[in-house]
Amino acid sequence: MNEFYQKDIISIKDFNQEQLEKIFASTNKIISLNPSNRREICQGKTLGYLFYEPSTRTRLSFDAAMASIGGNSLGISDISSSSTQKGESLADTVEIMSIYSDVLVLRHTLDGSSRFAAEVSDKPVINAGSGTEEHPTQAIQDLFTIKKEKKKIDGLKIGIVGDLKYGRTVYSLLYGLGNYDVAVHLISPESLRIRSDSVYEIKKRLDFTESTNIEEYIDELDVLYVTRIQKERFPDEEEYLKVKGSYIVGLDLLKKMKDDCTIMHPLPRIDEISPEVDKTKNAKYFKQAEYGKYTRASLLGLTLNENGF
Amino acid sequence: MNEFYQKDIISIKDFNQEQLEKIFASTNKIISLNPSNRREICQGKTLGYLFYEPSTRTRLSFDAAMASIGGNSLGISDISSSSTQKGESLADTVEIMSIYSDVLVLRHTLDGSSRFAAEVSDKPVINAGSGTEEHPTQAIQDLFTIKKEKKKIDGLKIGIVGDLKYGRTVYSLLYGLGNYDVAVHLISPESLRIRSDSVYEIKKRLDFTESTNIEEYIDELDVLYVTRIQKERFPDEEEYLKVKGSYIVGLDLLKKMKDDCTIMHPLPRIDEISPEVDKTKNAKYFKQAEYGKYTRASLLGLTLNENGF
Amino acid sequence: MNEFYQKDIISIKDFNQEQLEKIFASTNKIISLNPSNRREICQGKTLGYLFYEPSTRTRLSFDAAMASIGGNSLGISDISSSSTQKGESLADTVEIMSIYSDVLVLRHTLDGSSRFAAEVSDKPVINAGSGTEEHPTQAIQDLFTIKKEKKKIDGLKIGIVGDLKYGRTVYSLLYGLGNYDVAVHLISPESLRIRSDSVYEIKKRLDFTESTNIEEYIDELDVLYVTRIQKERFPDEEEYLKVKGSYIVGLDLLKKMKDDCTIMHPLPRIDEISPEVDKTKNAKYFKQAEYGKYTRASLLGLTLNENGF
Numbered sequence: 001m002n003e004f005y006q007k008d009i010i011s012i013k014d015f016n017q018e019q020l021e022k023i024f025a026s027t028n029k030i031i032s033l034n035p036s037n038r039r040e041i042c043q044g045k046t047l048g049y050l051f052y053e054p055s056t057r058t059r060l061s062f063d064a065a066m067a068s069i070g071g072n073s074l075g076i077s078d079i080s081s082s083s084t085q086k087g088e089s090l091a092d093t094v095e096i097m098s099i100y101s102d103v104l105v106l107r108h109t110l111d112g113s114s115r116f117a118a119e120v121s122d123k124p125v126i127n128a129g130s131g132t133e134e135h136p137t138q139a140i141q142d143l144f145t146i147k148k149e150k151k152k153i154d155g156l157k158i159g160i161v162g163d164l165k166y167g168r169t170v171y172s173l174l175y176g177l178g179n180y181d182v183a184v185h186l187i188s189p190e191s192l193r194i195r196s197d198s199v200y201e202i203k204k205r206l207d208f209t210e211s212t213n214i215e216e217y218i219d220e221l222d223v224l225y226v227t228r229i230q231k232e233r234f235p236d237e238e239e240y241l242k243v244k245g246s247y248i249v250g251l252d253l254l255k256k257m258k259d260d261c262t263i264m265h266p267l268p269r270i271d272e273i274s275p276e277v278d279k280t281k282n283a284k285y286f287k288q289a290e291y292g293k294y295t296r297a298s299l300l301g302l303t304l305n306e307n308g309f
Numbered sequence: 310m311n312e313f314y315q316k317d318i319i320s321i322k323d324f325n326q327e328q329l330e331k332i333f334a335s336t337n338k339i340i341s342l343n344p345s346n347r348r349e350i351c352q353g354k355t356l357g358y359l360f361y362e363p364s365t366r367t368r369l370s371f372d373a374a375m376a377s378i379g380g381n382s383l384g385i386s387d388i389s390s391s392s393t394q395k396g397e398s399l400a401d402t403v404e405i406m407s408i409y410s411d412v413l414v415l416r417h418t419l420d421g422s423s424r425f426a427a428e429v430s431d432k433p434v435i436n437a438g439s440g441t442e443e444h445p446t447q448a449i450q451d452l453f454t455i456k457k458e459k460k461k462i463d464g465l466k467i468g469i470v471g472d473l474k475y476g477r478t479v480y481s482l483l484y485g486l487g488n489y490d491v492a493v494h495l496i497s498p499e500s501l502r503i504r505s506d507s508v509y510e511i512k513k514r515l516d517f518t519e520s521t522n523i524e525e526y527i528d529e530l531d532v533l534y535v536t537r538i539q540k541e542r543f544p545d546e547e548e549y550l551k552v553k554g555s556y557i558v559g560l561d562l563l564k565k566m567k568d569d570c571t572i573m574h575p576l577p578r579i580d581e582i583s584p585e586v587d588k589t590k591n592a593k594y595f596k597q598a599e600y601g602k603y604t605r606a607s608l609l610g611l612t613l614n615e616n617g618f
Numbered sequence: 619m620n621e622f623y624q625k626d627i628i629s630i631k632d633f634n635q636e637q638l639e640k641i642f643a644s645t646n647k648i649i650s651l652n653p654s655n656r657r658e659i660c661q662g663k664t665l666g667y668l669f670y671e672p673s674t675r676t677r678l679s680f681d682a683a684m685a686s687i688g689g690n691s692l693g694i695s696d697i698s699s700s701s702t703q704k705g706e707s708l709a710d711t712v713e714i715m716s717i718y719s720d721v722l723v724l725r726h727t728l729d730g731s732s733r734f735a736a737e738v739s740d741k742p743v744i745n746a747g748s749g750t751e752e753h754p755t756q757a758i759q760d761l762f763t764i765k766k767e768k769k770k771i772d773g774l775k776i777g778i779v780g781d782l783k784y785g786r787t788v789y790s791l792l793y794g795l796g797n798y799d800v801a802v803h804l805i806s807p808e809s810l811r812i813r814s815d816s817v818y819e820i821k822k823r824l825d826f827t828e829s830t831n832i833e834e835y836i837d838e839l840d841v842l843y844v845t846r847i848q849k850e851r852f853p854d855e856e857e858y859l860k861v862k863g864s865y866i867v868g869l870d871l872l873k874k875m876k877d878d879c880t881i882m883h884p885l886p887r888i889d890e891i892s893p894e895v896d897k898t899k900n901a902k903y904f905k906q907a908e909y910g911k912y913t914r915a916s917l918l919g920l921t922l923n924e925n926g927f
Contacts, residue, residue, distance in 0.1 A: 039662045044348045046376050056694055057714070063692045064718035067664050072381070072690065074372045076365055088577035091584070096366070096576065099599045100373035267714065268706035275709070290717045353657045355685050381690070383681045385674055397886035400893070405675070405885065408908045409682035 002308035008118040009126045009299060012136040012172045017179040024144050026308065027291070027298040030069070039070035041301040041309045048101025049075035049128070050093060052108040057268065058128050058138075061289075062105050065296035071304075074100065091120045098123045103303055106130070124303045132168055133198065137299060138266060139172035141292040146223055148291060149262045149284050153180040157220050161187040161247055162227030162272060164194045169266045170227060171198060178205025185217045186210045189243045192233065214247055218256045224249065226265045226272050226285075250274040254282060264288050311617035317427040318435045318608060321445040321481045326488040333453050335617065336600070336607040339378070348379035350610040350618045357410025358384035358437070359402060361417040366577065367437050367447075370598070371414050374605035380613075383409065400429045407432040412612055415439070433612045441477055442507065446608060447575060448481035450601040455532055457600060458571045458593050462489040466529050470496040470556055471536030471581060473503040478575045479536060480507060487514025494526045495519045498552045501542065523556055527565045533558065535574045535581050535594075559583035563591060573597050620926035626736040627744045627917060630754040630790045635797040642762050644926065645909070645916040648687070657688035659919040659927045666719025667693035667746070668711060670726040675886065676746050676756075679907075680723050683914035689922075692718065709738045716741040721921055724748070742921045750786055751816065755917060756884060757790035759910040764841055766909060767880045767902050771798040775838050779805040779865055780845035780890060782812045787884045788845060789816060796823025803835045804828045807861045810851060832865055836874045842867065844883045844890050844903075868892040872900060882906050 003019070015023075030038060047066045049059060054077060063073045075097065090113065097104055098121040106117050111131030118125040129135040147153050158177065164170050164186055171194075177184060186194055186208050193210060194202070202208070211217070218224075226249055234240035249263065254277060265273060265285040277283050301309045312328070324332075339347060356375045358368060363386060372382045384406065399422065406413055407430040415426050420440030427434040438444040456462050467486065473479050473495055480503075486493060495503055495517050502519060503511070511517070520526070527533075535558055543549035558572065563586060574582060574594040586592050610618045621637070633641075648656060665684045667677060672695060681691045693715065708731065715722055716739040724735050729749030736743040747753040765771050776795065782788050782804055789812075795802060804812055804826050811828060812820070820826070829835070836842075844867055852858035867881065872895060883891060883903040895901050919927045 035662060044344060044379070046373065048373075060692060060694075060715075060718055064664065064666075067690055067692065070662070072376055073692075074369060074376065074382075076369075087579045089584075092576065092578060095595050096598050097369075099595065099602060100369055267710065269710060270705045275707075286713050286717065289714050293717060353653060353688065355682065357682075381685055383678060383685065383691075385678075396888045398893075401885065401887060404904050405907050406678075408904065408911060409678055 001306055002302055004299070004302035005306045006124050007303060008114070008124050009136055009303070010114045010118060011127070011134050012139040012176045015136070015140075015176070015179070020140065020143060020176070020179060023140060023295065023298055023302070024147055026302055027144055027294050029309070030294050030297050030301065035068070038068055038297075041069035041297070042066065042071035042304055045071040045103070045304055046101045047071055047073040047075075047103050047105060047300065048097040049073060049077070049105040050079065050097055050107070051075075051077050051128070052079045052106075052113075053129070054078040055107055055129065058107065061292050062128065062296055065293045066300055068293065069297045069301055071300070075105070090117065094120045097121075103300060126299065126303070129168060132195075133171035133175075135168045135172045137296055138169050138292070139176040140299070141288065141295045142169075142173050142225070142264065142266070143176050144295050145264060145284060145288040145291045146262070149287070150222060153177070153182060155181060156222040157183045157185070157217070158223045158225065159185045159187060159217060159221040160225045160227070161214055163192045163229045163233060164188040164227070165192045166230070166233060167227055170194070173225065174202050174208075175205065178202070182206060184208035185221070187214050187216070187247070188212065189229075192229065214253070215256065218253065219258065221257060221261050223262045223264060224257065226263065228268070228270055228272055244271075248272060248274060249277060251276055254280060257282070310615055311611055313608070313611035314615045315433050316612060317423070317433050318445055318612070319423045319427060320436070320443050321448040321485045324445070324449075324485070324488070329449065329452060329485070329488060332449060332604065332607055332611070333456055335611055336453055336603050338618070339603050339606050339610065344377070347377055347606075350378035350606070351375065351380035351613055354380040354412070354613050355410045356380055356382040356384075356412050356414060356609065357406040358382060358386070358414040359388065359406055359416070360384075360386050360437070361388050361415075361422070362438070363387040364416055364438060367416065370601050371437065371605055374602045375609055377602065378606045378610055380609070384414070399426065403429045406430075412609060435608065435612070438477060441504075442480035442484075444477045444481045446605055447478050447601070448485040449608070450597065450604045451478075451482050451534070451573065451575070452485050453604050454573060454593060454597040454600045455571070458596070459531060462486070462491060464490060465531040466492045466494070466526070467532045467534065468494045468496060468526060468530040469534045469536070470523055472501045472538045472542060473497040473536070474501045475539070475542060476536055479503070482534065483511050483517075484514065487511070491515060493517035494530070496523050496525070496556070497521065498538075501538065523562070524565065527562065528567065530566060530570050532571045532573060533566065535572065537577070537579055537581055553580075557581060557583060558586060560585055563589060566591070619924055620920055622917070622920035623924045624742050625921060626732070626742050627754055627921070628732045628736060629745070629752050630757040630794045633754070633758075633794070633797070638758065638761060638794070638797060641758060641913065641916055641920070642765055644920055645762055645913050647927070648912050648915050648919065653686070656686055656915075659687035659915070660684065660689035660922055663689040663721070663922050664719040665689055665691040665693075665721050665723060665918065666715040667691060667695070667723040668697065668715055668725070669693070669695050669746070670697050670724075670731075671747070672696040673725055673747065676725065679910050680746065680914055683911045684918055686911065687915045687919055689918070693723070708735065712738045715739075721918060744917065744921070747786060750813075751789040751793075753786045753790045755914055756787050756910070757794035758917070759906065759913045760787075760791050760843070760882065760884070761794050762913050763882060763902060763906040763909045764880070767905070768840060771795070771800060773799060774840040775801045775803070775835070776841040776843065777803045777805060777835060777839040778843045778845070779832055781810045781847045781851060782806040782845070783810045784848070784851060785845055788812070791843065792820050792826075793823065796820070800824060802826035803839070805832050805834070805865070806830065807847075810847065832871070833874065836871065837876065839875060839879050841880045841882060842875065844881065846886070846888055846890055862889075866890060866892060867895060869894055872898060875900070
């Protein structure tokens with residue numbers, strides 16, 4: 001029996017390196033299968049999604065993943081605009097959705113929502129993003145991308161740049177990287193530094209430096225992970241424009257990087273990375289999106305097949 | 310040939326006891342089939358839905374039902390917000406949707422809309438709720454739940470509590486129960502009594518008492534069917550709060566009931582039933598939702614297979 | 619290898635008569651197949667749709683077409699209301715959607731958008747309507763309908779009535795008809811004549827007359843193609859009502875037509891054609907919608923199967 005069978009995927013903190021490597025191996029298997037064999041993995045199974053916070057991107061990634069392994073998806077893509085759900089408790093909505101599906105995919109604004117849903121549901125629950133820190137499938141997608149592109153994770157120097165305060169992606173990635181021996185450089189404007197209440201827990205897992213200057217370690221990085229800086233986070237626009245400009249990854253910055261530095265981005269991108277970078281061999285953010293489909297397919301396949309696939 | 314093949318499902322009044330029992334038998338067969346055999350029932354068939362009144366719950370129940378028997382669903386989940394449909398007649402929309410699908414599922418605010426659609430469409434039409442009284446698939450789901458949980462319907466004492474004036478669910482259930490020998494107790498605030506223009510027709514089919522006091526027959530009931538009382542129905546909030554409080558089904562009320570009284574609710578529930586009741590053996594509202602998936606799958610399977618399944 | 623394999627479908631101008639006839643033959647084959655053989659054509663393939671301009675009708679036609687040949691569909695039905703896409707470039711959205719699907723269906727307000735998407739995407743792109751002139755799958759559907767109903771296209775007299783200025787359907791149909799030897803009569807109010815900047819290019823392809831009087835050639839027409847006149851196009855309502863009334867196709871006008879004149883309409887119809895016409899043997903607009911499903915299924919099947927089907 002595979003250890004992920006019927007298990008919830010709630011937090012990246014619940015995964016150790018051995019488990020992550022098993023998921024990576026399954027993902028590689030999915031990639032290597034031909035489409036018709038791939039579709040046997042979840043033939044006729046149903047994914048039910050509940051998005052309390054709309055995220056077209058994440059929803060489509062799960063939908064495409066499930067379709068690629070032969071299953072189908074149904075659910076509610078934006079509960080806030082769903083008239084009939086008004087006033088119904090999360091517990092009731094989860095319970096009903098469990099009846100309609102074999103696996104539940106939940107997106108919610110609140111920390112702890114997925115763990116709560118998993119207690120209510122008798123079907124496995126996959127957290128598709130919750131609260132301030134958790135987005136485990138994104139972290140697994142990101143770790144897989146690093147492993148796939150660099151052939152290893154241990155020993156790498158990884159820069160993470162942009163808004164490190166808001167956005168659960170960065171926190172989940174850091175907790176995931178905690179399973180490996182990496183050096184992390186965090187680069188952000190002063191006001192968008194990683195939250196101080198998370199620093200303690202992250203420090204227990206990995207070493208990182210903090211800086212406001214993207215050029216400080218740029219020539220040492222094996223991976224540069226870029227995130228979006230949102231205008232809404234700044235009290236005045238002038239400050240925003242100044243900050244934004246100083247972190248744009250373009251061909252100029254690329255010249256200062258190691259020749260084989262891998263550039264990643266969780267997408268959507270606005271203008272943090274110039275389009276001319278897309279064609280370079282360093283740009284791996286679309287590959288990363290593709291791997292997101294396959295890692296999710298792998299997680300769904302492991303969750304729904306007693307003996308794996 | 311099965312008698313439901315290519316037939317419309319418009320009104321619960323069109324079904325006699327023998328027909329209902331046939332549907333129940335098919336539903337039990339669906340429940341007993343393993344998933345891969347189940348999926349052969351409507352393999353590759355397409356359900357087309359047209360919701361002129363949004364109802365996420367009912368739509369997902371049909372979608373999940375169709376998926377469980379191997380078919381797929383497409384359609385319009387909220388026509389009022391569908392820009393391109395503006396000004397198009399119901400007849401034209403139905404005609405087009407008939408081209409796109411093997412069976413049509415229609416939800417509409419107007420009485421008679423489904424019968425009209427059935428005349429236009431050359432594909433079978435299933436009424437997913439229309440006007441003030443008709444919700445035949447909900448009634449079949451409710452009757453099946455009673456039969457499944459109590460092993461019979463004849464001879465039961467059934468209480469129906471809450472808003473009996475608005476909400477087509479109660480009317481359809483009453484018409485459906487008219488096929489059986491049951492004693493019905495209707496419990497509601499004075500202002501939410503069953504509509505006087507329906508009383509005459511219901512009286513022809515079954516005997517019922519009316520009361521404002523939920524405790525009056527509570528110790529005799531075999532089934533308590535709870536419905537939601539909506540704030541919007543009351544002229545002032547104080548009146549609403551008073552009424553609402555007096556009908557809440559909690560552990561206290563449960564103690565006064567027969568030990569094996571079955572508690573049902575069409576869902577969504579707000580606070581008509583306290584969450585602590587959920588864990589009791591009496592609570593069957595989530596089972597009822599599950600049976601809803603299977604009764605709908607059964608109806609779809611019968612409608613689309615000449616020789617049944 | 620079939621010549622449409624992995625090819626984009628961007629403009630009706632890219633198709634010559636021989637290619638159109640091949641598509642018609644494939645469409646006839648799809649119509650003749652039994653449903654279970656039909657579903658093998660795109661078994662397990664995924665269509666990804668991106669609608670920058672909502673069009674429920676066109677989206678459902680593609681969805682139903684893909685379902686009929688065994689594939690499934692996912693995507694974004696109204697990007698303007700999709701919160702997460704804000705600010706993302708068309709190129710990035712197309713690139714991601716290409717990862718999620720085997721063929722991309724794009725609807726966009728801008729001319730050239732589909733050609734641009736096709737350059738970005740490594741999956742074939744089908745234009746589901748763009749800019750002022752292009753709606754190639756609608757044109758193919760319309761040409762197939764004419765061929766199917768009249769057994770030929772060459773030699774026909776075809777009237778096109780209504781709003782000829784706005785609405786890409788008419789332009790695409792005219793470019794498509796340019797492959798055949800037809801006489802076209804354009805009938806519209808003065809203010810809704812075909813755009814003068816398109817006249818030159820259309821003139822190179824076929825001969826047409828222009829008129830404001832629907833009765834002028836009515837007794838000669840083999841096909842009457844009716845389009846909607848939208849109120850919003852007129853500066854004052856009185857003018858609109860006068861015009862609208864003069865173009866309504868009813869039984870009176872039908873009496874003046876050739877006995878076997880075929881009446882078409884891209885739908886949705888408001889009141890350009892009276893409902894009593896629907897039952898006459900001349901009314902083919904619902905057949906046209908049905909052929910739309912099959913022509914799209916044919917295009918998808920050709921695009922996704924190296925050796926055709």
